[in-house]
Amino acid sequence: MSLKVGIQAVLMSAALAAGFGAPEVQAQAKFSDYVQTQNKFEHKHIDDADVLVFLVPELAEAGIELPQMWDAATRRMIKAALDLEGFNGEQGQQVELLALPGFYAKRLWVVGTGESLSRAQAEELGAGLAAQLSDTTESVVVHAKGYSEQQIASMAHGMDLRNYRFDKYKSEPPARPDYRVHWHGDNGDAAAMAYQQTRPLAHGMFVARDIINLPGGDGYPQAIAELAQKAVSNYDIKATVYTPEQVKEMGMGALYGVSAGSVHKSYLLVVEYHGGGDEAPLALVGKGNTFDTGGYNLKTSGSSIVRMQTDKAGGAAVLGAVMALAGKQSDVNVAGVVPLSHNLISETATLPGDVLVAGDGTHIEVVNTDAEGRLILADGIWFARDKLNARAIADIATLTGSKVGAVGRDYSAVFSEHDELLEAMKDAGETTEELVWQLPLGPYKGIIDSWLADVQNVGSPGAQAGARFLQHFAKDTPWIHIDMAGNAYSTSANGIHPAGGNGYGVRLLTEWVERVNSSD
Template sequence: MFRLTTIAALLLASTAASAEQFTVKTNSTVAANADTLVLLVSPENLNANPQLEAISKQENFTAGHGKTLTWLAPASPYSQYQRVVLLGTGDTAKLTPYQASLLGATTARTLKGSAASTIQVDATLLNLPFSQAEFLAQVSHGIDLASYTFSRYHTDKKAETVRTVHLLSAEQSATEQRLVQLNALSEGVKLARDLTNEPGNGIYPETFAKQALELRKLGAKVTVMDEKALEKAGLGAILAVGRGSARPPRMVIVHWEGNKQQPLAIVGKGVTFDTGGYNLKTQGDSILRMTSDMAGAAAVLGTMHALAKQKAPVNVVGFMPLAENMISDRAYLPGDVIRAGNGKTIEIISTDAEGRLLLADALWYAETNFKPRAIVDIATLTGSKVGAVGSYYAGLFSNDDNLLGQINQAADKVQEKVWRLPLTDEMLPELKSRIADLRNTGSTTGASTAALFLTQFVKDTPFAHLDIAGNALSSSNKGLHTEGATGFGVRLLTEWTLTAE
């Protein structure tokens, strides 16, 4: 198992998120003690090298993207290694940075369970369409993310083996610089995964807030609003959702001010456990997954960590409204009318439509107090989004074409895919209440009316909503994900904040 020994321990100290220890070597230097060589090859490389061509033909290896061939006890000039892993890139002209990260993920899974301890990654045979520094850093990023595990609660876990990965680079300084950025991003993704993988008795509003306070060590400003602060600010929607729990709600605000530009705002839904309230979730498999209903808030905190760790030259504020949606004699009820921070009254049609209530107050608070130039929220919000596009895409809602373009561009680059879904005022009658300003649910178009509900709490700021229901968890190891929490949104939001106009 891989591990990055230079990463500081998280607040959840016994969480075992595996990673890499990376060093960078120049082309003229070889890791003298490396026992394993990962040699990246294209189909053209095989044809140009008689030795590689011979072994490839013998094993029907074509060097297609992500295809591997493990060569044990290799002959000269590779005889110093115990094993050589030939890793195919496919047509190098078509390679992208994301595909390079997938090659890293393949490397991690290929070597999992092997005796490899010191690995040299060699891409010198390749004719790359972008810099070698970017390619190698992305490979390391993929190794890191695909090596992640969550074993905090395993009492019989064995001691982890630290594997060192040497990146053979002709662009040493540039590779090291890019590694700093991508290692920070990896940390952010893994932080989001750790938080989302935690059970309900491990993560609740108070412990989430404690984890957020760790970002002060990176130079971020962190504010935790407790019940009294929420009441003073008039954030009645957050208070209503959290009222039924013995663990009171919070709102965490993390500000990374890497420049003096007007800030961007990102807002994440943080329902640390969702019973559905008095509209109780009755399917066992559904309620079991509700430990992940704070994946939006986890993605925001992971993004803020990634930005602060790499000292990004951006001004971003992250908002994480946090609550447990529980049943008790204090819990809010179907039919109740609550008042949000902007003064609008909301009739509670379903206590299981609680996430939008948290977001409503946080969106209004973000716009009113920080005057951001754009706001993006991220939330595991609706089952109807899963019915529409499954876990293949996040649902994207916005009426601002410029912001839509920015998010689509960021999503395409990191391959956290989004699909635009309709958002139109003709659906507003579904949110009309007989006794209040709004209902908290519509009657038919669930994902779209949920997004439309949120727009009622953003007045003048360009706004987009990302529904990541279905994206927050993975049922298997695939791509950059491992089974369990994916950290979806950290890579997308980080890319967006770094490139937004």
């Protein structure tokens, strides 16, 4: 019997192979399920627009220059209002004017963009505009003359990310934002092309957010595997699902053991995109623990356990990143490996003190059943190294509370002994504002030694013990570990993220893969 079951996603059609249009076509099939807003990049006069946004860089001595098409009386009125507010174009400044006489928009927002506008800042600006638009908005004009097509695309991308809604469980969901944004820049065609490149990334984040938000009772391993297969079906991605029987047959006892107490046994999801010839893939391995009670080391905090559907956020980030890279047709071979488990308690559950045997033959003493993420990642990393022959591995997980204590929720903690991987990750974090902070792997000698087995699954310091444990399974393959505990969930809407699962890691991993690939 073959160990592989699954689907080969729909192959690119001739239209997809034609060039620029491919990312739009690939992302288009499901993009509209999430976002009803439309972005237009042709310079077209819009009568009676609901809002006109006028972007202004930080000013020197010259002062603000308003379009000459606006009549003189209107320009004087606007300048007087800006002077009164002390507006000088600093980032974050905004002045609103309503019902200007003879003006072609109902509202005018004059928005400062600062001395420079990075990609992340442009995305945040777009998200901020989206957050302010009312439910009745139908048309928006953004006057963006003098801004690059990449900056305009990033602003539109930020609006898309903020407008995501997870309303599956609302009996009467509020209407989603549904308006047209007309971007008036210097080169509409170039801005449109740049925007199309952001859509697969946004789509990957939307799918990741869906996975994170899905409650544990509905988002069990098989359900997530099927959701992932459906999500990638319009991409040039090969999706393979290994069933619980196959996981067990392949010897992945660490992964299998975490779901031993649940009727929903462990699966392994593998998604592969080949855009870089015959080169060995870069592998992304993401923790997909679909719900974590802690097992017999039960989580006793109600506020903690109620959010444990977010424990699959690392796996969601891996899937979203592979989707983004495939949708952009990046020149890289990348494989996403997502071990999926369901950590519950029953008469068949793994007990504290039990010994599990991982795919590489390592015997693991399970000192704490709530340190389950590293168990499933161990077999995921082994699979990436042994079965996929990955040239480098990055794993990502909501792994340890110790990480939150060390660096909080504004940074992920990263561990690696490979400088090129670390530098690429730090640069990727700066670009996407999904920031990382390196923590040491050593010396910490012996922190996962076990008197009973080869290794144990806990140690102190906690974040380092988790990283050391995972490093054991990467062996000599270049490897980096991302502990994103505390980063996966937004308690309230903020910036590009609405409340709930935020898709953290999709942008970071996408950028990291492209940087590592370009440096090889």
